[in-house]
Amino acid sequence: MKVYSYIRFSDPKQATGDSVKRQTAYAEKWAKAHGMMLDDKLTLRDAGLSAYHQKHVTQGALGAFLAAIDDGRVPAGSVLVVESFDRLSRANYKAAQKQLDRIIDAGVRVVTASDGKEYSRESVEADPMSFIYSTLLMVKANDESEQKSRRVKAAVRRQCEAWIAGKQNGRIVNGRDPGWVQWNEDKNRFEHIPERAEAMRLAISLFLKGYGHVRIFAALENAGMRVTGQKSAGWLYNLIRRPDIIGTRLLKADGEEFRLENYYPPLISEDEYNRVLVACAERSRSPRSVGGKSKIAGLFTGIGVATCGRCGRAVVARNQTRKLKNEKGESYVVLNADGTPAIDRRYVCAQCGDEKKSASISAKYVERALLNFTGNQVNFESLISTSDRTTPLSASLAEVRAAIASNEKRINALLEASLTDDGIPQAALRKMRDMEAETLKLKDRETTLSAEIAVLSNTVDVGLFEQWKAIREQVLADDYAYDERMVCRKLIRDTFSKIAFHFDTTTPTGGRGFALELESKTGERRRLTVDRGTGNVCALEIVGTDGEPLVSARSVRVARH
DSSP, X not given: OEEEEEEEESSGGGGGTXXXXXXXXXXXXXXXXXXXXXXXXXXXXXETOOTTTTHHHHTSHHHHHHHXXXXXXXXXXXXXXXXXXXXXXOSOHHHHHHHHHHHHTTTOEEEETTTOOEEOHHHHHHOHHHHHHHHHHHHHHHHHHHHHHHHHHHHHHHHHHHHHTTSOOSOOOSSOOOTTEEEETTTTEEEEOHHHHHHHHHHHHHHHTTOOHHHHHHHHHHTTOOOOSOOSHHHHHHHHTSGGGGTOEEEEETXXXXXXXXXXXXXXXXXXXXXXXXXXXXXXXXXXXXXXXXSSOOSSTTTTOEEETTTOOBEEEEEEEOEEEOTTSOEEEOBOTTXXXXXXXXXXXXXXXXXXXXXXXXXXXXXXXXXXXXXXXXXXXXXXXXXXTTHHHHHHHHHHHHHHHHHHHHHHHHHHHHHHSSOOOHHHHXXXXXXXXXXXXXXHHHHHHHHHHHHHHTOOHHHHHHHHHHHHHHHHHOTTOHHHHHHHHHHHHHHEEEEEEEEEEEOTTSOEEEEEEEEETTSOEEEEEEETTTOOEEEEEEBOTTSOBSSOGGGSOOOOO
8 A cells, every 4th residue: 555645735936935845754754654655656746726716626636636546546545645634625514525535435544744643434433523623624724715815805906996096006916917027126117028028019010910820929939039828829819919918907806807007018009909909809700810831821811801702601712833734735833933833823712612613713813903993092982981980880889788788687687586586596597607608708799899990990091092002013013922911911801891702703795704892891882893814804883782783884984003
């Protein structure tokens, strides 16, 4: 039989003190005195995990030890050494008793180093009061933890209220501060850690340009900045959408969330932060963002704008090496002037493209048609300047806020019913949890819509057109102008709410063509019909909400470049 030592401390700082040495030394001494061997494989250590919240069971080594008992890997007659019962559990009475029962019922003895007492099935049967005493010790520890938790929450709440009232400007020690700041004790304020703040600003800047997480992490590492996170898109989005980026700290205390403005030195402006929120929301709706696999960035893919006009599925880019056949019927790769393989770029419907060969069109024709249209000031201003660009978003925001208020009212009604009746039914409890989850999603949507309205309110239409005009020639001249194409992607996302690709249409003269149905952020619609063979725009129509032309193709002058 073996002796197992269980070590737990809720504050990682205790790891540097005597806690570990003291508990380990006692376990070694006890094992030697009783002629047993201290197990060095299952010796358990839960550093920084709370016994009050039971994280040492659900997430830590004690849970693994209990599972090992259940699996028979810890044989009966073994000994578990703990410093005291409060190290084992600070849970409520029932949970603490059940946990201790589970250990001793498996034939494992528990030894407490603080008083040298042993607890086993035999000792508990011979002296039931010892078991009651041990349970009371854990219950006492639970009460002390609850009181401490209440005091900490109350203290944090008072500090937050004082901060908001302008009566406190010191540090509130609760939770973790972001990794790019440090506390200056002498100046009584937070300050940026220069190299980390620089890395964050670079990551945000690249993100706003449209870069995917793969290229952002590569750029950071190329700049000599080490990334310690998970290097995933989700991790990056969570990092850069936190409000502490603009100096705001969110703290929860005593069931309430406090928003502490100007708590940290901001990294970016509020306008930039709103743009980050909008970009995160758009990318989460369209996960197929550019991730660094292709050297040519698709202008329409991965930004949640381009869809197939036939089936509604997303439009994707397919870049393939261009091949031709010689006189003998043999395939060969077409080369560019610099000797590199030529790329045949096409936009394809994710669904129809596998069913119909015609459900794809040359990328250069699509891009040229759109850039010629947006590069014409008359066309562009008629598309975005006819109404308040924030009106549709404001209406959506009002609906979301009404839904949040309705959910919260229903949740409160269920809570009040549970206080007056014998208890809330399980079906109602599940319903309440569903409503709480839905409310959280609605609040995220509320934040995004507010950010989108702020971004549009601060965007000057003329300035947006000038950006389109400036980027046009650069994008059309070079497929590999990656940075310029990323800027163009962002402009498409900022200007249009939807672009429907109609892959197989008829031109006004009866020829084969394709059409782009453009819907701006203001709800204005235009339809461009393009000749499939030449890429020339041969018709421009103003389209109604039902998709039907409001003005015929013949009555509208087509702008060509």
